[in-house]
Amino acid sequence: MRNLTLILLLAAAPLTATTEFRQPLPSVFAIVDVSVVTEPGRQLNNATVVIRDGLIESVGVERVPPADAQVIRFERADGQPPLTIYPGLIESFLPVDFEIDEDAEIPAGRHSLIHPERTIDAEDWPADAIEQYRSAGFTTALLAPRGGLLAGQSTLANLGDGGLKANRLAGGLAQHASLHGRDVFGGYPQSLMGSIALLRQTLADARWQSSAQSAWQRNPSQPRPDWMEGLQALAPVRTGDQPLVVESQDALDSLRIFSLIDRDTNLVIVGSGREYQRLDRIAERGAPHILPLNFPDAPDVEEAEGNANGNRDVALEELRHWHQAPENPARLIDAGVQVLLTSHGQPSPGDVFAEIATAVERGLDAEQALAALTTGPAEWLGIADRAGRIAPGYMANLLLVEGDLLVESPAISEVWVDGRRYQKAALEPPEIDPAGTWDLNINAGSMGQIEGTLKVSGPPTGMQGSLTIMGAEAPLSEARVSGTQLQVKINAANFGASGTISINFDIDGERGRGTGSGPFGNFSLRGERTSNVPDEENRP
Amino acid sequence: MSVSDWKTTMQGLHSTNALVAVCVTAVLVSSGLVFSQDSDWQPDIQSWEVTPPEQPGAVLIRNATIWTATEAGILEQADLLVEDGEIEAIGRGLDSPRGAVIIDAEGRHVTPGIIDAHSHAAIVGGVNEATTISTAHVRIEDVIDADSINIYRQLAGGVTTINLLHGSANAIGGQMQVIKLRWGQDPDGLIFSEAPAGIKFALGENPKQSNWNNDTPRYPQTRPGVAQIIREKFQAAEDYQRQKDGAPGGRAARDAVPMRVDYELEAIAEILNAERFIHSHAYRADEMVMLIELADQFGVTIGTFQHVLEGYKLARRMAEHGAGGSTFIDWWNFKYEATDAIGFNPALMHQAGVVTGLHSDNPELARRMNLEAAKAVRYGNVPEHDALKMVTAYPAQQLGVDDHVGSLAEGMHADLVIWNGHPLSVYSRVDQTWVDGRKYFDREADLAARQQLEAERQELIALALSAGEGDDSDEGVSEDSPSSRLLGYSRWELDHDEFCTAHVHTQAYGLNFVKGNRR
Structure with a gap:
């Protein structure tokens, strides 16, 4: 796979240049009208949390957001309680x-x-x-x-x-x-x-x-210890x-x-x-x-009840x-x-x-x-x-959740790390079934085209599969369908790099096109479904 | 009681106890102590759930037949008084101190708690560290399995002290640990603190890997090689001790590079200093002679030979050296080096003056050690009281704990067993087992507890049903589910000492012990 790494690295070279352009990303945020659990046992309502340059600048009730802040306000239905902010876990x-490492030489002793x-x-x-x-x-x-x-x-x-x-x-x-x-x-x-x-x-x-x-340091005139x-x-x-x-x-x-x-x-x-x-x-x-x-x-006591030994089996x-x-x-x-x-x-x-x-x-x-x-x-x-609380001067590590956090299945909608916002993409109901084998044509920039094969199986709500590029097959670490889009992730370690390769693939019938990103840079791809039978062995 | 008396008693027992025998079988069946085909049944009682029994200030056992395992012999209609965990007095018509627990033992027999000098019954995580020829730094003390159900089951067989030995895979094995069966205590609480330190040695086929299907042979591969490696380790330990003794002390030590502690050589040096005793797995006479000669050269007295199937061939030599003999009475022929075994071995060693004990090497056999003693009467007419000593007083001597346990006399630990009949009878069973003056096993209490356990089971099953969580997953099932047909044992308990070849004997029980300690 070194070849692929090389190709993709070279392909990524022009992209690297583009990142030198100034990108004025906002670094000041004010999250308003939220409940805030500042630490265990302490909660503020109608609160505003101001985040500046990765740190929490202030947290308080009904504060006026600073003029330079991007204000984040969540739309709520009538009577719907506000979102709650907790310290990041x-x-x-x-x-x-x-x-x-089998080949590593272990020093004597x-x-x-x-x-x-x-x-x-x-x-x-x-x-x-x-x-x-x-x-x-x-x-x-x-x-x-x-x-x-x-x-x-x-x-x-x-x-x-x-x-x-x-x-x-x-x-x-x-x-x-x-x-x-x-x-x-x-x-x-x-x-x-x-x-x-x-x-x-x-x-x-x-x-x-x-x-x-x-x-021995104190008295070097004696045999030196190993x-x-x-x-x-x-x-x-x-x-x-x-x-x-x-x-x-x-x-x-x-x-x-x-x-x-x-x-x-x-x-x-x-x-x-x-x-x-x-x-x-x-x-x-x-x-x-x-x-x-x-x-x-x-x-499993129910099953045990039914057999000869009764539930003594449990x-x-x-x-x-x-x-x-x-x-x-x-x-x-x-x-x-x-x-x-x-x-x-x-x-x-x-x-x-x-x-x-x-x-x-x-x-x-x-x-x-x-x-x-x-x-x-x-x-x-x-x-x-600097961590574990929502307080001025602390790292802007926090999470937003609908209602309480400590429930069986909390609805965490976004997580902030160092003032950077990670929204959990809401999935739309699946409108396609991507199961099958897809022949991919990956456009790796100036270095041309790479062929690949994507196999996915299972229902759209619980898919699995693999990506094969230049003879190396890697399992998908994640595969899910949102609307007409198939979203997959692959651990880049499978191709000799670190990080994650993500592909978003929009499907229309038997054809699809999409974009991807990974440690080697960004790429685009097109594909065609060649078989609806992803894996012969798995068929009953 | 003479042998002929005993036979008469036996005939009596045959008739009166037939009904009891049926009942015992029924109890065993109902308690699940039977072998069924595919059940993963595990024991209901768990050590951590048990509150260790109270120690009454005084216990008076009355009107018993007391087997003292001392010169006093067997006392009829005698009393035994325990105070604060120790035996205070034995005799007739003893006064009962205020508040004493009184046990009327009319028609019952009292013996010292049984001592098993060769056990692997409560060891977790492997019985052998088989990777190198000497593992003297490895300690059984680190891996005592206080949760092992063997502890409770052996109490039910009258056992109170066991010697947990490392396996016999290497010439110099790990450090052993003598424990008392204080069921419910944690590992530290089981340790028999007065017991001298000991170490496992092994001679013969196991240390030289005769029966190993091993791709990577380990030095040595011959019996002379085993002798050589032990000698070499002794010499290395002598050097180590010399260096230790010569290390500067006081002011001079301040800026001197200290000596590096080597736990392997520390343990071997303790052997040479008579602070740690050798208990060596051995079958053949010739290699036992080898170890005796080697030990003599280094001024070491061997604690015991274990198994010692050819002990009768060199019994006088053993007695002269002072090595005990801890043996099977009728396990033989299970491999080439065990072909010369005879049932008369314990009797012959005993006659020659060897401190002779009978051991189990097997958690099942360990529950019936009284019957092993009975066989010594059958093979060689060992007097009954002496035969009982082979599972009490003599193993106590072998382990160096005879000042505390193994016999019933003033000042000894109150480790004793109340039997419902003659202790050497197959029809007798244990009513109560006491350790340190605490009642750790009581047959009546055990039977009564079964109803409570069933109630607890039903309650929990009802909870599980109402939780509606029952599923088919294997989660929550302990990894220790027995992989053998022998029920109620966790995997490690079956991780038997394959190098003691006991797995061959187990065939007699139709059991399949898990082998492969080397995994």
């Missing part, structure tokens, strides 16, 4: 997975599961995920490396466009770990006790390295300056983590959802929890967990544990709201839930003076 744990020195770099920016989080109302996230036993250090970023360059807030926020890494080549370790032993030795080695190096690359990155964890965030798989896993990590360490647990099972011990340690809301579905254990899991957040908070909520573990970040609604039904205080997604993480992440 903060995701305390957005994992970025790192695969083990180091292990492929130990990477405390790793950071999130520009190339690791999870563009697709960030778009999903943003459309669920998240405007800031802790990007946490994941993989192995010591995965590296997280980066705090806003969730706007423009990659790490435009969004990075801070680096080295926390070190991230798990007890459950196993050597991928079948070597040591292959068991939980082996992984724990490796972690214990590594933490001891880091301690040793620090004291050995400084002793250097274990990477372990110096654990120094701030050891001094308690950098939190160590460890993912737990169940209640006993949490106790295991407590035993391994000494109390001087600033330990934070990514919870399992089963903390209620060993609540006393977990509360006693007092480590803050980043808590997923991974509540199980109800066990384990009481399973029934109990189903019943008690939604109380987990409230019980942890009641036990005095500091809880931050995460959408991690949900099929999609937006699914977290339904789970929060369930948890609120089962005792979680709604204000505390909101705090666990705004002011709580802002404080933990050291940005309480």
